[in-house]
Amino acid sequence: MESIIQITAGRGPAECTWVVAQVLKKVLEEAQDQNLEVVLLQRETGQENGTIETASISIKGKNADQFVRSWIGTIQWIGQSQFRKMHKRKNWFIGVFEIEPEKKALVSENEIQYQAMRSSGAGGQHVNKVSSAIRATHIPTGIAVVAMDSRSQHQNKKLATERLLKKLEDEKRIQLKNHVGKQWENQLNIQRGNPIRVFTGSDFKKNNVEKSYKGTRQKLKNDLRNENN
Numbered sequence: 547m548e549s550i551i552q553i554t555a556g557r558g559p560a561e562c563t564w565v566v567a568q569v570l571k572k573v574l575e576e577a578q579d580q581n582l583e584v585v586l587l588q589r590e591t592g593q594e595n596g597t598i599e600t601a602s603i604s605i606k607g608k609n610a611d612q613f614v615r616s617w618i619g620t621i622q623w624i625g626q627s628q629f630r631k632m633h634k635r636k637n638w639f640i641g642v643f644e645i646e647p648e649k650k651a652l653v654s655e656n657e658i659q660y661q662a663m664r665s666s667g668a669g670g671q672h673v674n675k676v677s678s679a680i681r682a683t684h685i686p687t688g689i690a691v692v693a694m695d696s697r698s699q700h701q702n703k704k705l706a707t708e709r710l711l712k713k714l715e716d717e718k719r720i721q722l723k724n725h726v727g728k729q730w731e732n733q734l735n736i737q738r739g740n741p742i743r744v745f746t747g748s749d750f751k752k753n754n755v756e757k758s759y760k761g762t763r764q765k766l767k768n769d770l771r772n773e774n775n
Contacts, residue, residue, distance in 0.1 A: 547606065549614045550587065550645040554600040561630075561638045563592030563599055565623045568745070569640060570601050573617060582607035594629060602645065617642045619742030628748070639738045653714060659683045660703060663692070682706035689713055 553569050555562035577584045583606040590599040605614060621640050627633040662677040679694035680702040691713055693706035 549605045549610050552602045552643045552645055555640050560594045561627050562640050563597035564628050565638050565640050567598045569621055618644055622741035622744045624746045657685050659685055680706045682710045
């Protein structure tokens, strides 16, 4: 199962793009610790060195869904600006959103049309007389490639197939990048407050969010006490 998440600073200042870079590192570290497969799909660098405006990553592996859920939401970092030391603001917010991955369709051999054609260019009389070159066309998309490297039609068909599959894979990457780009509006939806995680410190290793039910239990006790009175 594959999940794709986008980490974004939204329209936040340079400090937020610094936080995005730190969160990306943190996500990669935690994913590695949990033996998850992570692929960086897209990254837009910020104006300052070491900063990132937005990044999208693919996450695969056992319990990937649970891992992703632990990051989805608003991330808060409490600390001094890395770029404006005298700035009074101490709270910086970024967002982590899940993007629905596009379904990957397998290429069937029935979808590929092969056409023999005469080789062109240098090569002597042989290549001009024999239709050894092969054009391979992916019928659903119309994407086509030609192979005329060998005098063997069989070898050229094999090369054409490999090149066509590679070209289709490249096209899918472009489509995925465009798909991720359409999620840019997520930047406008970062909500401050009720963060899923809160970090402090310039090393970004301290996570001060701990699940504790002590406050909840105390509130229930107080409510019961008030009802009895």
